[in-house]
Amino acid sequence: MDKKTTVALLLVCPDTNGIVSNLSSFIYNNGGCIVDSDFHNDHQHGFFLGRIEWLLEGFKIKREDIKERVSELCTPYNGKWTLHFSDTPIKVAIWCSKQDHCVLDLLWRNQAKELGNAEISVILSNHPDLKSKIDNFGIPFIHIPMNKENKPEVEQKQIELMREYNIDVIVLAKYMQILSDNLVDTLNNDGRTVINIHHSFLPAFIGAKPYHQAHKRGVKIIGATAHFVTAQLDAGPIIEQDVVRISHRDTVNDLVRKGKDLEKIVLARALRLHLLHKVLTYENKTVVFE
Template sequence: MLKFPLIISNHSNLKVVAEQFNIDFQHITINKDNKAEQETQQLELLRKYKIDLVVLAKYMQIVSADFISQFPQIINIHHSFLPAFIGANPYHRAFERGVKIIGATAHYATADLDAGPIIEQDVVRVSHRDEVDDLVRKGKDLERVVLARAVRSHLQNRVLVYGNRTVVFE
């Protein structure tokens, strides 16, 4: 049976979601000054709760190589169609570039920023009438769908990783 025993978040407002589903919640504020100690605390919680998979959603922090070496089963959702617009503010950069599609990418986290093996991707059309807020709104909907598909594929053991690529069995 699939179980979600814990939500660790750097956003305290997500406690309501955890309570709604009767999931333990840990709020850990993280920034560049306390990152090492906070990641140690997160790893302790992952071990305590016997977590098999970490799903990063709205985390908006770069996970350290040390953390990934200790816990390599991490799926991240990135709010662009990688490899385009790696890192922060991809919707703003996509808007500035005048793209006609925006996307979302779910991938395994690696020590290289937004460069891990891709599990799932999708796109949505945008037009010259769309502002940055429109791109963000459309992208958030797409991110949810892409992340759900990726996690489902992973949990159903339908993802085979080789090198920096994946085969996802339908």
């Protein structure tokens, strides 16, 4: 079943009667076989959020016409909807700095086919350190040195590279630079999604050196958070979080070491869910259809 092409429709809109019925009847009446469906009614805010996935094989509407027909179906609901064919590759760029654990982990998972239909097109870094390790994976590694003076130019270069590679998703895999508002806005306006891993259990320890903050505060558990990037630092919709227990015997270095395992897993889970089109955002939150 995994190998067959599927179509996934995601819809967020004001809640009203008949949405599930209309969506599922559209598929059924056109010969479609649903393989997965998940719906959520947010009664507090009056939203419907749904995801429905069906086999392309046997569906009577031609592939090239599906988008238009779905548009006719969904437009009346005054929400936002997206449509995804599982055989369409999703172009991913990874941005990193000096730390290798997240970027190597993602490259390994991509080889292991854990990241859906991802196509990791390019790795960007503001440091040259990881070049040789990444070269083993045969993916272009572009090093753009950055300092306070050239940051605007570098960001312009980054925007252009994302356009050149036609990137869908940018993963900040321990990219230790704060993105300017202009950079975030331009990437988003270009239709690109940006996912970041923050090395704390947000909203605790926003900003720099969260493990040092956690150690000083004496918490008994540390965490990591993967979130979509919006202009406000560390405040975008959270996709996934996880935690690990620590004790007084753990130094800051131990927190960093334990945290690396968290960061890898949380980022990979979040990216996978996004690449499988299982994440919807609304009201600065996410619905994750696991």
